[in-house]
Amino acid sequence: MSYYFTIIGTKDNPLFEHEFGTSKPGGDGTAKFREEAAHMNQFIVHAALDMVEEVQWGTKDLYLKKVDTFQNNHIHTFITGGNVKFMLLMNPDPSATPYSNLASPPPSSRSSTARQSMLLANNPSSSQTEDAVRGFVTEVYEAWVKCIMNPFYDVNQEVTSPIFRARVAAAAKRFL
């Protein structure tokens, strides 16, 4: 399972981006996205914002659970009171994602995929995943609140703090 976590400001502008892989048994904590995914993930998450805007009014929770699916990317969202969105894109098998649809994905070795699916609880719609993501975003939210309390931080400003990044990475390691 590969993850792409991004924080989106109120102007559809990414404030923070982080890619990581699962740290559960069988994963080494690094993302296995294909090269074009770095580009496409942004677009996929951006498109999911439409769904966030639909869903956000229907619930009282800040955690919106899974909001969108694109190919085999699944996007979970947490929205803060300040309309800042934490978007977590997870992809169980990035090598199988066609992305632009133009270039066919390279023939992936099914065996490795199969092995991954065997080892990880990587069903993105399972309730365990929902809970894990909830734990993750809650922890990130805590770090985020501390981060934006910095008097030198302005709204919609990109987060460059290495401490924040380290905290996100730690949360990812713990939950995902």
Next chain:
Amino acid sequence: MDRFSPVAAAHVRVLVLPVGRIERDTFLRFVRRLQDEAAIIQYQDLKDHVGDSNFLLSPRKFERGCLLLNYTTSSVSEAVLNLSPYDIFREPLLVVGVVRGLGEDEEEARKELKAATDFLRERHPRVVHRHLLVLQEGEDKGFGKSDSAALVEQALQSGHPSLTNAMHGLAIRFLRELSTYVQAMQASPSIPTPGQTARSLQRVSWMRDADSKSASGSGYGTPRDVSSPPPGEDGPSRPPSRSLTSPSNSIDQNPSPNTAAGVLARSDSNRGHNARASSQDRVALQGFGTNTSAEKTKKRGKARVNIVVGSLYMMAGMWMEALQLLTEHTGQARILQDHLWCAKGLENIVVCQLLQAWAEIDFQVPTLCQQVVEKSLSKQTAQRFSADNPGESATTREATLRRLSGLLPDLVRQIVILYRSNEGPLELPSLIVCEATVRLSKLLAMLHNNSGTLNKSALEQIVSAEASDRPLSATSPGVALKTSTNQSSRLLAGSAIAEVLVTGMPTNDDSIAVQDHLTILGGVASVYSILRMDRKKAMTIKELVVRLTAALNQARKLGAAEMGIHPAASLSAEHGAESLTASIKESGGLLNMIADVANIYGVHLIGGSADPNDKDSDQHLQNTRARAFGGEGMKFGTLRDLLALCEASPDPYGILRLIASFFASAGPRGAVDNGAEDGGVSIAQDEQAHLASTISRTIGVSKQLGLKGTQAEYWDPYLLRGITFSPRQTAVELIDWAKLKGARPSTSDLNPGNPLLYDPNARRQATAEQSAVLVQGEPIDCLLTLQNPYEVGLDIESIQLVTEGAEMKAAHGTIHIAPAKLQQISISVTPSTTGKAQIKGCRVKMTSFREQYFPIIRKPWSEQRSLVVKHLGQDARSGDHDPKQKLTEAETATVTVEVISNLPTLALRGTSLVESSLMLLEGEKHTFEAIVENTTDQNASILDVVGSAAGLYVAKESVAVINPKESAMITLEVVGRAGMSHLRADVFYAGPGKNVEFARMLSVPITVTVNAALQAHHLDVSESDADDLICVSFDLGNAWPKSVSFSCSTFNSDSWDTQYESSMAPGEVQRIYLKLRRWVHETKPDQPSPDELRKVLLDRFRITWSVDARNGHVPLHNLALPAEAIDTLRGPSIAVQLSLQDKQPASIGSFLTLRATIRNRSTRSAPLLVELLPRLGGAAPEDRRRAVAGSLSRFVAALEAGESKVVDFAFCPLLVGRLVLTATAREALSLCEGEEGEVLGESRRLVVAVA
């Protein structure tokens, strides 16, 4: 017509073809007319045309129906035709040939018609009906009319009734033929399902996903997995599972062998080649027969045939019959588990209902729909639907509509699922499934947009696809969701519809033709657009763009390969300018789409609208605001994709616009600071270079093709960073004459004493007020500071200053701005009018860019981050405008200039001196002329001539005015002085007129070498014998290597008297004594001053010399006056004069009367003590050697200034010899006791001889 209209299935596809010779333009206009005027044919209007004949689909049977025609000019591919009986609306059932202008002769016309008919028949053997439309410009000649041809007069005049008439006739003929077709169709036993066997993995995963969604309650009701059959459902009626892992267990379909022949019992096309036989064979072979039940197969075949017939009825406008037929046989198909046909039937049932609702015909929602829905829903939801059922008495139509709209969300989902089900190893081609999904989700989206009700506007929108642009904010999705919580409205939520829609996105595995793929993507995007999901839409369009680009490039490559040229050259080879402009004109929508997509990602496309004269406003500065929207990576990615599309299309205007926008969004978006290291351009250098070269290449190619107006918009509005004027050459430098002469108070006088010791603004203010002074008609160098933060050089073709108040013309050579620089360029500016003016900016035309206005941005500036969040989502694109937080904009500056009227210019043509140089002896005077020419056509009046050194001045009789183009001589005099070398005479001049404000200066430079001749040193002044004379002495030396004769003269009240004449050998030094009349008659303390005394003294004598031809005065100005000489020159404050009243020699024993005359020379008055001091042989005579009558000292009362008094002493010498007497006057009162008062005056010694 929209291919994805929800009611597309009810449209008859009409293929309009040009036959014979007809102009492209005429044909297209006619087709457009058909689309506008004859898209819907009401049966009411057909009544009169039908006549008595009765046939199956006669319009008389159902007068409220209508025929929906979908005119196209493109025929469908064989692959699509293969889908036909299933998706019968894809097949063109009607072919209309458009013929223009038959021949004059009737025979000939008939022949032509025959030929045209044959042509159509040959080309399109399979269609139901072929018809010819003959466009007739003139009057109806009567011939040419036949059963399968109609005349249209005034073919291109919109609204002319002849077209409608012709179409009515055509419609009836078509309906007749269609009746036959339907009857033939009914006779066929079964119809095979078009299909493919492959199935992609994605779909499986989606299915699984959808299942879990439904399990969690928010999804639509899908059948459960095989492992968990819904309770209370009987096995056979359960819809098939759609996963590969669990193949349907209900497949026992075995198409009977006779189906192949059955379908094609066409009315009059039996003779034609049966194109589809092979495909049917293919399908037929796929069947595998296990426990075949002939009965079941027969039933299924019947149901299928009747569903097709029902569809045909629907297309023919017989909606009631169609609905009945469809309901009956779809139910049958459902029972027989013929899911794909069930889906088809259900969709057509929905379409029938929608059409009837639209035509305001009462109908009943078939219970079948409800059954389909209920099966998938929990009991209570099912009850909800049945509860809706009774009790609506007043308006049954409304109730029906409400029921229908309530059912639709679930029903549509069911249909989509059924479409995706399989028939054994067979599933529908992706094209059908995807299009159906898009169609159905479009229906849901339209319903969603109308708050879930099927009101009139919603139906209008659904059927005639007229996008009603009502304010969408009225039903914000949030509100709609909050107010209704029931199942159907949750299914109507945008996100739920989007979930359905996303399944309609074709994937790579689907093997859909490129154009179909693109069309489907376009359809998906349009549904997203209805749902107001701009970002999803943008992403879909982006994919569409990528695919389209690839397809275009591929096509071009193939085309180029066919022509045998390089693909890169195909642009110029294939397209002439006309075809390119035409295609660009037609792709106006494409540009809009590009702009729309870019905007969604936060890129504001610049240019485009091409405002012909942007009124030198700062408008485009504001455009750059609020760009902090969106992510940079996405912006650039989108722009690159869009650019690739424009390059492939090819659209030069689009390319230029996109590249300009690319640079604009990548740039620093502000006025950069000089110190900034990288300027903040966020794309790499080589990409910038590539983009820039694309611009020039595009413009080059379009010029070659003759395209007009291909110019890019320059992307950096902060180009101009400052304007200054470079100083003029000294010859034409302006001098503020009024200020020089002190007539105008200087600025420092206006602001006296700043109370602040250090005022940082003091200096700034002064510079701000300063304005440059220009001269009308005279070019001046103007320095423009331009910023270029990009790694791309720019070539400037022209620059014009934009001014307010005065006109200026600029001229310059070629200017190149180097990459990544703040560069100063120089242009020559000539003002043509006078007065005060302000320079606001420049209009700059750069190579390959259009001329644009750039204001002056002097200070560095960058966009301020907005500190408030005022808008949500895409609304934030417009930027946050918070009145409390002022977002500062770049401050535009102006440069104030003052243009004065013409000034003449003088030029120095030479001097009378040889090489402007001169050797003088010290004190020698020389006169020379400077020749000055007025080079302008204006009088020049000379205001003043000032020499740079004291010895250089203008002769009094010099000229005052120099006429245009004339020369004049200015006479100058120079007197040799030590230390002279380079001298300059400044000639100040101005134009005619009294109030001279500005003048010019002409410098006359000369070189003077001064050698010493006679030199005076060691000045001394002493008293002389006479009372009113003083003696001046000095050393006079000859430094000249020749003997010099000289004469000394003194000034005597009004004339010069020569006192001494002589000559001196080289090196000789003489001491000269001269007597001068005393000129100081009154004394005051320290008055006159030593300088004054010296000056007057030096003026009172002179030494002239002459040697050979030279003569001159000895310079005395450097003679210093010794300190003691000052007192001598000033004289005592009391003048005492002692005189003997008796005759000399005096005899011993006789009394002499000595008179002391005292005069007060000063203004001070005090009592004086006058003493007579006799001396004899150097010592004071003892008392016995003299006798005094009275006393030797007298007190004198204070004298007024200038007053004189006489004091007489009687003195008797008692010895023979010489008696020396002096008289002194001293202050009578001394400040300290025992001290004598200060001596104020002393007389000269008086010598008296005593015999």
